[in-house]
Amino acid sequence: MAVRFLNGEVSELCLGKPELTRVAANATISDALTALKTSRDSHVSVWACGGGGPNGSCICVGKFCVADFILFLCREENLTHPFKAFEAPVSDVLPKGLPIVRHLDPSSSLLEAIDYILDGAQNLLIPIQNHHIQRKNFLHRQASSACTHYNGQEYCWLTQEDVVRFILNSVGAFSPIPTCTIDSLNIINNDIMMVPYDKPVSSALGYFHRALIEQTSVAVVDDQNRLIGEISPSTLACCDETAAAAIMALTAMDLMTYIDSGGPPEDLVQLVKMKLEEKKLEGMAELMDDFCESSMSSSCSSDDEYGFSKNGWPSSRSGGSNRSYPGRRSEAIVCSRGSSLVAVMIQALAHRVSCVWVMEEDRTVVGNVTFAGMLRVFRSCAAT
Template sequence: MAVNLLSHEVSDLCIGKPALRVLPISATIHEAILVLKQCGDTYISVWTSEAFAGKFCMVDILCYLCAEENISSPEAALKNSVSVLLSNETAALMGHVESHSRVIDALNLLLEGPRILWAPIQSTASHPKNPGSITGHSTMFCWLTQEDFARFFFNSIATFSPVADLSVSHLGLVRSTDVFTVHRHDPDLSFLPLISRALHEQTSVAVITHDRKLIGEISPSPLASCDESAAAALAALSAGDLMTYIDWRGSPPEAISEEDC
């Protein structure tokens, strides 16, 4: 039965997935911010003349605006192309799979290095208002992540018995190493590289006290829902205050109080 499950087509994983919101690589950072605000999507994909070049979210923009070379001249930074948000590392995290490919083949591709696969979901007549269509193409695409594969397998968890009876620690799902941590009083931009790494690793940055007690986390996910004004908070607040700022979605209390560690 497990063999039959792995023989399903990738199109089964694409059911219900939203079409990608796409921008050309020539679009500016300012244009990207406007699209993020208007469409409500978390991520925007970038397309070249041949293929996807990568994707980015508001977290990438905030980290870019807070970079040393941009923080003193944000207006100039906003005029740059979205290509500055992409890197060779970003491209290496993506892979392409056809909708008729087998699930096992797509899974093997993920194990080779890519974190995200892009796959066609349907063909329609090209339309300029279609958020998933690409100029000159009639095919719409979606992203497939590790979570999509996990969800697909969990829906048939009985097939993999006795997995359902094993503990989380026995399955090795909890890692005790490579945990990103910052002290609650660490200043502003010192933890910026960790936020960027957490975004790529699809994890969070733990906020701890001086005696290493966990008090919260800085997650790129809610940070991606903020607008560009969060760059000022990212540049000025300590790790603990930034955590509070994110929890309040950019509208924290008038005074952010801190307890002594």
């Protein structure tokens, strides 16, 4: 039964998807941020046309979110003049190497989709046949994917979360594997990224880049490796650009406070400015002033739903906007070695996280379980 399920067409996952927001690869980051703000999506798709595809057609070459730009601002060449980074093409932000977005035929099997994910894909872009669009829209509320017309074709992209959720709905087909412990299934990833709570969070920039690629998180721990919280790409994606300044100025513990829901406390904002001045990062300090002033003015005005800085750059934080995502918190979702696979799947999907931390009873971090790790277990059923 499991093999038959895995051989089903991936188009079955593409029901009821909302419109996909897209930008051209040569668009400026400012344009991409504007598209992101107005779409209320967490990511926008990035497309290359002409020579980028067969016969001059267009292909999706990646995706963009605020977390990408925050880390881009933290590059050494952008710290002195951060406002120039807004003028860079969005393609400069895309990760190099293996593509994280892959095109897939709608008649491809779920097994093929999982193989792409295990090869590093975060999103699968699939052309949708018109007769599928008219089917029941029962996945619309839960989907983290989207459809749009491009090249005269409607597309849908699927995330790792979509695939795991789809499998959970038919998890009985894989019995008894879902009830086995994650320890017995050997899916606990021990190659984890940790940063001490009292260390400058800028020392973990390499970890944040890796977390974006691997769809995981960075653990914040005490001096005995006990878990305090996490900093995840989904959390950074819900922040505004001033998070880049906070990363360059704060400890890991202070950054968790800065990025938690509700916005940073004023004393922490002032601490960031002071630290930036000490490090002679006047450009980042100006960025803080610019966007904080924008946030204050937009909260007092209902004329413009989407915020812009005083220099005209689109701001990720706007007092008149209800733009928010479930990932904006630093609290980590945890389980134990003895947790069942299905229990961890439910935890991850309920909290909309791609990484569940595995802890001992004393809160010492053992490792984590990711969507990719879960899918690897179900993929193995095809070989048995």
